[in-house]
Amino acid sequence: MTTSSPVSFGLNVDPHAAGLPAAARITEIAQTTGLEYVGVQDHPYVSEFVDTLSLITWLAATTDTVRFFPNVANLPLRPPAMLAQQAATIDVLSGGRFELGLGAGAFADRIAAMGGPHRSHGAARAALSEAIDVIRASWAGEPFRHDGTHYQVPGAHPGPRPAHDIGVWLGVGGPRALRLLGEKADGWSVSSAYVPPEALPGMNGVISDAAREAGRDPDAILRLYNVAGLVTAEEDEAGEKAGDPFHGFVDHWVDTLVRLHTECGMNAFVFWPTRDRERQSLLFAREVVPAARDRLRR
Template sequence: METPKSERPPILFGANVDPTADDPRRPVELARAVEEAGFDLIGVQDHPYNAGFLDTWTLIAVLAQATQRVRFFPNVANLPLRPPLMLAKAVATLDVLSGGRLELGLGAGAFAEGIVAMGGPRRSAGEAVAALEEAMQLIRRFWSGERSLHFQGRYYSAQGARPGPRPAHSIGIWLGAYRPRMLRLTGRLADGWIPSSTYAAPEQLPAMQRQIDEAAQQAGRPPRAIRRIYNIVGQITDSGPGWERGTFRGGVQDWITELTRLVREVGMDTFIYWPLEDRLPQIQRFAAEVIPGVRAALSTP
């Protein structure tokens, strides 16, 4: 069923910038190109145990300094390796320094062996979700301007912490979620949902959306208050179209048709483009040809 235009949030477009360490200039150059191309967002994946990656938060600070308009988010922050109060302070600090250009993508923590190798906790799936819920409470309270923060949970605590600085704008918490408990948590508490096409193919999205929407309604929240961000991996090609193993290949019109369908029929409202190769020319072509085409298609009945 198509979502009425009046109920859709503004459609946003973003691009992935990998935190690759082999050429430190490359992420900065790519971020500047993404901004110049007119994208709204830049996502940076957070895998601290990857020896070939720069630290995501340090990199975002540099990228924010190198740009002026585009917004950033970790895609998604690895909570077990990012203590929530320190994470809240880091996000608020970058938001203040960048003039309100940070959102928080947050995950319960995948790749358990890598997390443990870096000194993080080993948690079951249920424990990871419960810890994430505690962390969300702590982070939001840290940003709220409370004078003294007291909290005692099973996984995290605060004993008179003094929050500050307050963020420059109301930061959204966007969850990377796939399983039922995480989807329900997204519906109850999150400001956004970030699935990736390689883990959740388009045909899987409607059922996931229903779980989020039902949880939101049960919590007294309007489902449309939750932004739906889709990391879409693929390539603009001269052949296709088609999905294969969570990646989409096709010409410009194929991309326009598919993204328009994902908005109208599935309810997604934000797309983060992850080109498989030729990153810079692909991102530039996506911005110059695909984005205007999708906006034009959505402007017509």
């Protein structure tokens, strides 16, 4: 089930306060090796983390080609009208290099402990749907109002307009949320730690069916897979885990990524090393990605 969209690649950067120099160096790896994306997780209730959107702004100021996205922004702690303005501002400052990963909000107890709403799965999904409408209306740059169940915007005069058409990429996994994605969103950001490769074709099918029913082109929806693992030396037999698609030497990774594209329909990959992050990021960017691009061009 190969998608028609070109395949793109990126690296994960953690917003750890003690690791900001490493975050800058990993971002530089992505920039200098020609990768498309840097993703930054957003968990505001983690005391060791700096604010994700502030970190992205700082990193974007040191680069000029790589694109950034929160992976994914915690909606319950980020009101959508303000999130839309933050996203548009970063997009303007970066010259159109920001995409908005958006999540309904996992870890409900920790969200509530920070003063956010404690929503059921159904309420979180409904709030996510409303938020997409508020965000898109904000980016349109015209006065608007929204009178919803979860969000009320009685008279917004939004601005600035984004520098480009920012994509809204949802980090969701349930069938109803996947249908919402197909109906309204521009991309899907899902992680191998939560969704194994064998589940991807069926989930992609739900997204594509919903998109078609809504009169949208399913091939225009980005399908991004966050892959957590390690790149090992080919001769490192002790490091090879039998049957693990995300732990192995370069050719093993290339086989995995090509299969995830051709058989599972994914067309973007962000690498999350499970240890030795800078060296692993460099191995992925310099060795795995060029070999994968070459194979995919054949």
